[in-house]
Amino acid sequence: MVEWSRVVTRPRVGVAVLTMGNRPVELRALLDSVAMQDEPPARVVVVGNGAPLPELPEGVTAVEVPENLGVSGGRNVAMERLREFGDVDVLVDLDDDGLLVERDVFTRIADLYETDPKLGIVSFRIADEHGETQRRHVPRLRAKDPMRGGLVTTFLGGGHALSMPMLERTGGWPEEFFFTHEETDLAWRALDDGWKVLYEPRLLLQHPKTSPARHAVYYRMTARNRVWLAKRNLPAPLVPLYLGSWTALTLLRTRSGEGLKAWAGGFAEGVREPCGERKPMKWSTVWWMAKLGRPPVI
Template sequence: MPLPRIGVVIVTMGTRPRELDALLASVEKQDVPAARVVLVGNATPLTGIATGSARLTRIPLKENLGCPGGRNVGIEALRDSGEGDGDGDGEVDVVVELDDDGLLIADDVFRKVRQLFAEDPRLGIIGFRVADEHGHTERRWVPRLHADDPMRSGPVTAFLGGGHALSMPMLREIGLWPAEFFFGHEESDLAWRALDAGWRIRYEPELVLQHPKTSPARHAVYYRFTARNRVWLARRRLPVPLIPVYLGVWIVLTMARTRSLAGLRAWWGGFIEGVRTPCGPRGPMSWRTVWRMTRLGRPPIL
């Protein structure tokens, strides 16, 4: 059986050119080369990119589609590149997605990703370990409730959007990113759909994406979109009895954690928006998936 072929998607707004150049160089240095690298510019023309690799495809977009929308453009470009190709040279089996201010500090990341997917045909998602320039991984970057040991690998129910790998067969089955989310909780929507379809998610700390220590609240839309998308997520993916439980838990946690009055006002505005506006097609997970997530250590109310 041939080893899976890897494609890479990077979405950028063109605001971090030095970091992007360094990331592309780290992709080029991988000892297993990517079959194709797609760089999507969210409302940016993608000029001045240092790399001249023939494997790099640039897709400048006239408008900002958000992170999930931009990723969808990249995934579709990878998928389309294999259509009508007699030798299948453009086809990929695994999509690696990386933040434009991240960095692959090892040159064997793609080789390890390829091996993990080859060993487990039902592996849908691999989450990388995110670490700062000193090698430190913050608790919020570990995709499990008990985050004391960031070096513990294994099955999880969530993953970080900054660095991860997705099975293309999984995406064909469950669909792409929820573009309407724009920013926030799109990873949860994708992860819950994957688990409900019987795919596995693995956190693998040996796969490291170096990333600066930043707060998600640096984005002006953080509080509003976080609240709106959390309501949408619950309405789309949870069994009806769990929707008020999930939202109630997060109301309490948000009120306890948020110190900014402006942030709280934006959060409640987003919450109301999430209740009043269409959330997209509803496809609740089964109770079997609820139990599976609970056994993995994170029931879908946290």
């Protein structure tokens, strides 16, 4: 196991990209933008998640897994590969269709982690090619101004930085989740372990605007993982409050009968199926999250 307690004068950044092999042009553009950074990363790992990888630039480590492990499983593969190298202190996950439009992204990240040893997670701002950030891509309740940064309770999956010492303590991504809510699960465990989660809008990942249209699999996974999130992390009295508030919101927001049917099936699956180790957060963590503006009941 790598010893993370030693002193590092300058945090070393490693990059992880997960791809299903269906965006070779976008992937190459992203890797080119990574290579153009003023402060180059120590390592770049690309994981082919159940798909063969295209030809990659020199110096990029390719890892192909035979089946799709989901977002959580694929990111754990990348994390483990970077851990094996032993020369990465901060892991940066980037979507394969994203783009770094500024050259000082890794410099800013290293500065942040160098300044604050308790910084666990840094969330990027995501904006399209016109500079627009969708409200659902701002990781807090008051989402009107995407340029307002600060401490938060969750983060964006498309672009973020993770402390490797934090990951060593929290255990990485919840593979059972496959996709949806895996970021919140990791953020809650990090907060409970005393780490900070920061939304830094000056760190920009350009990303195509995505449609809010949903499908049955999304509804099922969202409901199942929401239940698992509560079962794994919340003190017992808060579990029904959290799930009750989200059930009410879902019923108010969802206009699709098929979507609600899939959601109900996922909710039942979440109640019925195991979700990994249960480790309820401390009440002091609940209070801290409330002070940050998002208590874990909504």
